[in-house]
Amino acid sequence: MATKVVGSYPHSLKSLSSPLYLLKFNPSFSSGFVSFPSTRNQPRKSLVVRSVAAPAEAASGFDEMVSGTQRKYYMLGGKGGVGKTSCAASLAVKFANNGHPTLVVSTDPAHSLSDSFAQDLTGGTLIPVEGPYSPLFALEINPEKAREEFRSAGQKSGGTGIKDFMDGMGLGVLADQLGELKLGELLDTPPPGLDEAIAISKACFRVMQFLESQEYNMFTRIVFDTAPTGHTLRLLSLPDFLDASIGKILKLRQKIASATSAIKSVFGQEDSHREDAADKLERLRERMIKVRELFRDTSSTEFVIVTIPTVMAISESSRLCASLKKESVPVKRLIVNQVIPPSASDCKFCAMKRKDQMRSLNMIQSDPELSSLMVIQAPLVDVEIRGVPALQFLGDIVWK
Numbered sequence: 001m002a003t004k005v006v007g008s009y010p011h012s013l014k015s016l017s018s019p020l021y022l023l024k025f026n027p028s029f030s031s032g033f034v035s036f037p038s039t040r041n042q043p044r045k046s047l048v049v050r051s052v053a054a055p056a057e058a059a060s061g062f063d064e065m066v067s068g069t070q071r072k073y074y075m076l077g078g079k080g081g082v083g084k085t086s087c088a089a090s091l092a093v094k095f096a097n098n099g100h101p102t103l104v105v106s107t108d109p110a111h112s113l114s115d116s117f118a119q120d121l122t123g124g125t126l127i128p129v130e131g132p133y134s135p136l137f138a139l140e141i142n143p144e145k146a147r148e149e150f151r152s153a154g155q156k157s158g159g160t161g162i163k164d165f166m167d168g169m170g171l172g173v174l175a176d177q178l179g180e181l182k183l184g185e186l187l188d189t190p191p192p193g194l195d196e197a198i199a200i201s202k203a204c205f206r207v208m209q210f211l212e213s214q215e216y217n218m219f220t221r222i223v224f225d226t227a228p229t230g231h232t233l234r235l236l237s238l239p240d241f242l243d244a245s246i247g248k249i250l251k252l253r254q255k256i257a258s259a260t261s262a263i264k265s266v267f268g269q270e271d272s273h274r275e276d277a278a279d280k281l282e283r284l285r286e287r288m289i290k291v292r293e294l295f296r297d298t299s300s301t302e303f304v305i306v307t308i309p310t311v312m313a314i315s316e317s318s319r320l321c322a323s324l325k326k327e328s329v330p331v332k333r334l335i336v337n338q339v340i341p342p343s344a345s346d347c348k349f350c351a352m353k354r355k356d357q358m359r360s361l362n363m364i365q366s367d368p369e370l371s372s373l374m375v376i377q378a379p380l381v382d383v384e385i386r387g388v389p390a391l392q393f394l395g396d397i398v399w400k
């Protein structure tokens, strides 16, 4: 049964310090209250909910998602504005409330995790989210910043670094002879799209860095709030792209290394060949391969597509699903968010809108990509979903 929010809830996360929540339903009126316990600073408040007929009762298979202490990754993605952040944040809260130390990560340049949790989570570091029973941390990664870092690194220590070094060693001629590898072009002016690809991948690698470190071993559930479809698809196609672009640089690096070591051995010079752009790219590529493997591991990873019941959103979801399958990324759930619940007092607009939504929902059944997925309908609620209590409320509707 879906629920319609008609009251207000406390926005202060402090009010959730106690684990007691009461949901009282009065079946005869189909209405109820979610009571939030009082705290030192705040009196008890109630979220008044009125249940309405659900668009469709569908289980999300949350039991399977929550079972086991082995680490699992859930990536939520889809078209812009469909509710990825709300669904990701509500899933993270639900995992944490079910005993999993959880990390929720946003790789969307237009972060809305802070807005969703009603807490400042900016700054690129792990920040504890107050409220859930088990630890919940959030991390907002800024791919734009990563892009800038790459651009300046590529220009300073990358292309010019290597060229200066070669000139200094009197190897300018050799560089010319390696012309077909387009050293300058590759290092000073990366191929179009490379910087963006690096930025997106670096965002994920930042996460990998966090995950590789001991300190973050505690997390048994990691939820990604991904950027809209385009970014996600570019990320998935990165390995091939980087093989083509960076492979050349790496090959070149090997040639330079062997040429310079021959000269160095003659002149007995110190090896000043520190981290150059190629080294960085190589490490980036190695990490990217790890991310690629992670994306495809059916035992630990799942991509959940979030959509809304419109022809445009469902068509895009179908394309996303096809791309995910092509890349062997495990995908089995589709959340159709913001479905207008049926209501006794139907306005003309709502009736039309609902009909329109039903047509879109029917598209899913006949869509060759989406029809095999587990479809989870989430109702459109009439208040903005902000703060842990509201996310818990949404999570209890969606993740059953």
Ligand SMILES: Nc1ncnc2c1ncn2[C@@H]1O[C@H](COP(=O)(O)OP(=O)(O)OP(=O)(O)O)[C@@H](O)[C@H]1O
Residues within 6 Å of the ligand: 079, 080, 081, 082, 083, 084, 085, 086, 087, 108, 110, 112, 228, 337, 338, 339, 378, 379, 380, 381, 382, 383, 384, 385, 386
């Ligand atoms: N089921 C729902 N009922 C009512 N409002 C919702 C629902 N789901 C999401 N919203 C609202 O829609 C808006 C967009 O949601 P959200 O930020 O989760 O989407 P998004 O897909 O992450 O967006 P973006 O692509 O911009 O990151 C928010 O104001 C959110 O509160």
